Amino acid sequence: MFDQIIQFLATGLSVGSTYALVGLGFAIIYNASGVVNFAQGEFVMLGAMSAVGLLAAGVPYPLALLVAILIVTLVGFSLNKFAIEPARGASVVATIIITIGASIFLRGAALLIWGKDIFSMPAFSGNEPIEIGAATVVPQNIWIMGITVVLVLLVRYFFDKTLYGKAILACSCNKTAAGLVGINVKLMLLTSYGLSAAIGAVAGLLIAPIAFTSFDAGTMLGLKGFSAAILGGMGSGMGAVAGGLVLGVLESLGAGLISSGYKDAMAFVIILAVLFFKPSGLFGFKSVDRV
Amino acid sequence: MKKRNTGLLGIAAVTLGLMAVGAPLQASETIKVGTFLAVTGPASFLGDPELKTLQLYIEKINAKGGIDGKMVELIHYDTGGNAKDAVGFAKRLIKQDRVDVIVGGSTSGSTLAAMPEMTKAGMPFISLAGSVKIIDPVNPWTFKTPHTDRMAAAKVYADMKKRGITKVALISGDGGFGKSGRAQSLALAPEYGITIVADESYGTKDTDMTAQITTIRASDAQAILNFGFGSGPAIVTKNIRQLGVDLPLYQSHGVASKKYIELAGGAAEGVRLPASALLVADKLDDSDPQKAVLMAYGTAYESSFGPVSTFGGHAYDGLMIALEAIDRANSTDKTKVRDQIEATTNFIGTGGIFNMSKTDHMGLGLDAFRMLEIRNGDWTLVN
Numbered sequence: 001m002f003d004q005i006i007q008f009l010a011t012g013l014s015v016g017s018t019y020a021l022v023g024l025g026f027a028i029i030y031n032a033s034g035v036v037n038f039a040q041g042e043f044v045m046l047g048a049m050s051a052v053g054l055l056a057a058g059v060p061y062p063l064a065l066l067v068a069i070l071i072v073t074l075v076g077f078s079l080n081k082f083a084i085e086p087a088r089g090a091s092v093v094a095t096i097i098i099t100i101g102a103s104i105f106l107r108g109a110a111l112l113i114w115g116k117d118i119f120s121m122p123a124f125s126g127n128e129p130i131e132i133g134a135a136t137v138v139p140q141n142i143w144i145m146g147i148t149v150v151l152v153l154l155v156r157y158f159f160d161k162t163l164y165g166k167a168i169l170a171c172s173c174n175k176t177a178a179g180l181v182g183i184n185v186k187l188m189l190l191t192s193y194g195l196s197a198a199i200g201a202v203a204g205l206l207i208a209p210i211a212f213t214s215f216d217a218g219t220m221l222g223l224k225g226f227s228a229a230i231l232g233g234m235g236s237g238m239g240a241v242a243g244g245l246v247l248g249v250l251e252s253l254g255a256g257l258i259s260s261g262y263k264d265a266m267a268f269v270i271i272l273a274v275l276f277f278k279p280s281g282l283f284g285f286k287s288v289d290r291v
Numbered sequence: 292m293k294k295r296n297t298g299l300l301g302i303a304a305v306t307l308g309l310m311a312v313g314a315p316l317q318a319s320e321t322i323k324v325g326t327f328l329a330v331t332g333p334a335s336f337l338g339d340p341e342l343k344t345l346q347l348y349i350e351k352i353n354a355k356g357g358i359d360g361k362m363v364e365l366i367h368y369d370t371g372g373n374a375k376d377a378v379g380f381a382k383r384l385i386k387q388d389r390v391d392v393i394v395g396g397s398t399s400g401s402t403l404a405a406m407p408e409m410t411k412a413g414m415p416f417i418s419l420a421g422s423v424k425i426i427d428p429v430n431p432w433t434f435k436t437p438h439t440d441r442m443a444a445a446k447v448y449a450d451m452k453k454r455g456i457t458k459v460a461l462i463s464g465d466g467g468f469g470k471s472g473r474a475q476s477l478a479l480a481p482e483y484g485i486t487i488v489a490d491e492s493y494g495t496k497d498t499d500m501t502a503q504i505t506t507i508r509a510s511d512a513q514a515i516l517n518f519g520f521g522s523g524p525a526i527v528t529k530n531i532r533q534l535g536v537d538l539p540l541y542q543s544h545g546v547a548s549k550k551y552i553e554l555a556g557g558a559a560e561g562v563r564l565p566a567s568a569l570l571v572a573d574k575l576d577d578s579d580p581q582k583a584v585l586m587a588y589g590t591a592y593e594s595s596f597g598p599v600s601t602f603g604g605h606a607y608d609g610l611m612i613a614l615e616a617i618d619r620a621n622s623t624d625k626t627k628v629r630d631q632i633e634a635t636t637n638f639i640g641t642g643g644i645f646n647m648s649k650t651d652h653m654g655l656g657l658d659a660f661r662m663l664e665i666r667n668g669d670w671t672l673v674n
Contacts, residue, residue, distance in 0.1 A: 004506070004509055007502070011502050012502075014499065015498060018498070116335060118521065127558075129533045129534070129535065136534050136535060138533050210498065210526070212522045212525065212526070220494075221498075251502075252499075252501075255493075255502040255503055255506075256502040256505055260491045260493060260503045260506075261492045263493075
């Protein structure tokens with residue numbers, strides 16, 4: 001039984017890491033603009049699909065991954081430039097609806113470009129299982145966890161220590177004030193979309209070798225990442241990461257120990273319970289309205 | 292969406308007029324085959340090859356002079372996989388287009404939803420969907436050509452019995468196909484002396500199933516049976532090998548495409564599954580009665596559209612059974628056509644050899660499925 005639990009935890013952490021990366025992408029854009037970007041899952045899908053397309057076209061492996069990240073970053077920039085920015089006077093809710101539209105558009109575009117097939121992508125370093133204690137993982141699981149840790153630390157450093165990162169945070173606190181002290185609000189928004197698109201793309205590249213990809217692969221991952229962000233507290237990057245890991249482990253333990261049929265239901269019930277007792281999420285700040 | 296000749300509209304209008312005054316005239320100068328398929332949407336992998344097959348063969352038949360000297364006309368609507376739309380289109384085919392026979396319904400959901408309309412109107416209907424519920428209990432007006440999930444489970448259990456396996460772990464997707472397959476597998480197990488020792492499921496979009504397989508590993512199962520399609524079964528296959536589980540793995544006919552081998556890669560080696568003979572047409576004995584039909588269909592489809600799928604094959608079977616029945620009936624009278632479809636015997640199709648009867652509206656035996664094993668990245672026949 002103990003051996004099994006080790007395996008469930010290993011699985012949960014690996015799956016949770018991908019949720020964490022998607023959730024982190026949600027948190028970055030939310031941080032900068034208060035908008036929940038529902039096209040985040042599509043960034044994940046586009047990252048994987050672009051890499052698969054480039055590999056099929058004969059681009060060498062590491063280069064294909066880098067170019068894929070670049071392509072998705074550009075998509076993130078254009079989403080901001082051509083869909084979000086023209087509507088800058090719009091309310092947050094209207095902007096969220098724009099991102100839902102963008103996600104449908106990106107899914108449709110992927111369907112037209114790559115068709116409705118499911119694609120596989122070669123793993124970063126082979127498929128030979130590795131035994132860690134009582135658990136067995138494939139090298140890709142370790143890549144997922146490792147790169148997630150590195151990215152999370154980098155993002156944390158960026159927002160906490162660099163002027164640029166702090167400027168983005170300033171925009172989320174008060175756009176007008178940030179503009180008045182000389183922060184280029186437009187540029188900061190553009191950066192945050194590019195950054196979260198790039199992180200989404202990395203998540204897609206990490207997960208494609210173990211879970212494949214298709215034009216509609218982003219929807220479910222987006223939903224899980226969104227749940228992770230909500231669970232951790234919207235707007236808290238580290239909260240989203242913790243939320244993702246908790247969600248992954250809960251799903252895995254639920255599937256293994258109780259019943260695989262109620263796996264998703266249990267995870268969502270726990271999220272509801274958390275939100276009931278702590279509406280701002282595990283690590284979110286209490287929002288205070290000044291009257 | 293809908294192809295028809297405007298000239299035919301005129302004929303239809305005149306015919307309608309004549310019928311209105313009660314003139315006993317043949318319904319029309321063409322044989323109208325109606326169809327509603329999921330050509331777009333999530334089930335398009337079914338509807339797309341089905342429509343292409345229907346169009347291809349109707350063109351071929353017309354080029355040869357049609358049936359009894361009458362041209363065959365196809366009237367098609369795209370349901371997008373939506374069962375509600377299917378009902379609307381079925382009504383339109385019956386009332387407005389006044390077709391002679393309907394061959395269609397890509398998914399079990401749309402077929403089951405449209406069936407009451409066919410019964411009400413007395414319209415011979417050949418469904419292209421999998422569920423056993425379509426023909427059990429028998430509906431006098433509905434037939435189907437694809438194999439059922441119950442047959443797949445039976446075929447797998449028969450093979451397990453031969454290998455002396457009695458304890459089986461079941462893992463299924465939570466989509467319609469997986470759920471229905473799971474129910475049939477559970478119901479059929481006692482008949483073959485098989486105990487289901489683990490019954491796991493996964494979401495169709497899940498990315499990792501190691502938790503479920505860890506539970507299976509801890510059970511005393513002697514083999515694993517996986518019901519599902521899409522990416523799920525390929526992930527299950529990879530996870531099983533990853534965890535070093537050395538049990539024989541059986542998949543369902545839901546993964547009977549080269550895509551599965553491509554996705555699961557080396558992990559698919561040794562996997563067994565029941566599938567239509569269409570996949571291994573070139574590996575069949577020359578004495579096999581199905582070989583000629585399969586090769587002919589395969590060549591015709593591939594020369595126009597690319598790799599064959601078993602789903603297109605079901606449409607071929609449905610269309611041919613319907614047209615042969617009309618040919619035998621020498622009329623498009625609905626009841627006569629229905630009786631002739633029911634009297635189909637020894638029709639060699641892509642799915643198997645069909646022998647329909649009053650109590651069997653599919654007409655396929657277990658031998659319609661071949662047991663395949665994946666070796667060196669290709670299908671091989673298991674004897």
